[in-house]
Amino acid sequence: MxxxxxxxxxxxxxxxTAIYHYKAWKQLANSLGFDFTEEQNEQLKGISRMESLDKILAWGKITKSGEEKLNLASQKNECYVAMINQMTPxxxxxxxxxxxxxxxxxxxxxxxxxxxxxxxxxxxxxxxxxxxxxxxxxxxxxxxxxxxxxxxxxxxxxxxxxxxxxxxxxxxxxxxxxxxxxxxxxxxxxxxxxxxxxxxxxxxxxxxxxxxxxxxxx
Missing domain, CATH: 3.40.50.1000 (HAD superfamily/HAD-like)
Incomplete structure (x- = not known):
């Protein structure tokens, strides 16, 4: 057709915007006591925020409750939104x-x-x-x-x-x-x-x- x-x-x-996602996730991971690499960031392409968080927590060997994960995802998003609000054409x-x-x-x-x-x-x-x-x-x-x-x-x-x-x-x-x-x-x-x-x-x-x-x- x-x-x-x-x-x-x-x-x-x-x-x-991959660099902004990477920086925001890295900041979150560092606040939880572990690092997050650019190679790991590549594995998050095309998947949702909560799925990304689950992967990151698994890499850091950290377990969180459902409510805690929602709070962490919100923290990451606030950081990300602050950065993309500075984007230009x-x-x-x-x-x-x-x-x-x-x-x-x-x-x-x-x-x-x-x-x-x-x-x-x-x-x-x-x-x-x-x-x-x-x-x-x-x-x-x-x-x-x-x-x-x-x-x-x-x-x-x-x-x-x-x-x-x-x-x-x-x-x-x-x-x-x-x-x-x-x-x-x-x-x-x-x-x-x-x-x-x-x-x-x-x-x-x-x-x-x-x-x-x-x-x-x-």
Whole structure:
């Protein structure tokens, strides 16, 4: 089916907030008496805040009650939000504004599909909000990728069948979610890692409306 809508993950596709997540989680881990590495941070890509916390606590060999975990997750989020509130449009990834402008001008519907509960703040601070017809994030859906809920909800709100949607993702879990939703996908990153994506590119600067037309045949 002809592609009519584009659904974008946020972190690592449009902007890179990984460094802020890393700093906030590291600060939390250090306050609990252990360290948190960049390599461990990579394992948190695409999963929810509470799942991330569970992994971090397991690495630190620490057990907390449900209420304590909620408090810790809230502490991390406060630290993270303080940092992303300082973001500017200069932190938008290469090629993002040009590509979003081109597909919007061409009439494609555009949705955000992110596990982040802070997507509205990030889009506002980086001046990307106006590109999106629909924003689906962790405030609307409860299941993390690779569950396809976030993308299926985006398609539903856009009024476009999943088979006419194209997902842009940088994480393996996100590509799996797109596949499970019955959508084609563009992997942003390494083809050796994102092996299940329909196509893989380095960043959005490598794409054009013409590429989307060509993907109608895939």
């Amino acid at each position: 002809e592609i009519k809508a584009c659904l974008f993950d946020l972190d690592g596709v449009l902007v890179d 200069t932190e938008v990834l290469h090629g993002t504004v040009d590509f979003l402008t081109a597909i919007k001008d061409e009439g494609y519907k555009i949705a955000l599909g992110s596990a982040s509960k802070n997507s509205a703040i990030i889009l506002e601070r980086t001046q990307l909000t106006h590109f999106f017809d629909v924003i689906v994030d962790g405030n609307i859906v409860g299941k993390s990728k690779p569950d396809p809920e976030v993308f299926l909800k985006g398609a539903e709100l856009l009024g476009v069948p999943p088979s006419a949607c194209l997902v842009f993702e940088d994480a393996i879990a996100g590509i799996e979610a797109a596949n499970r939703a019955g959508m084609r996908s563009v992997g942003i990153g390494s083809p050796e890692v994102l092996t299940e994506a329909t196509i893989v590119v380095k960043d959005l600067s490598k794409l054009s409306v013409q590429h989307l037309r060509q993907m109608n045949e895939l």
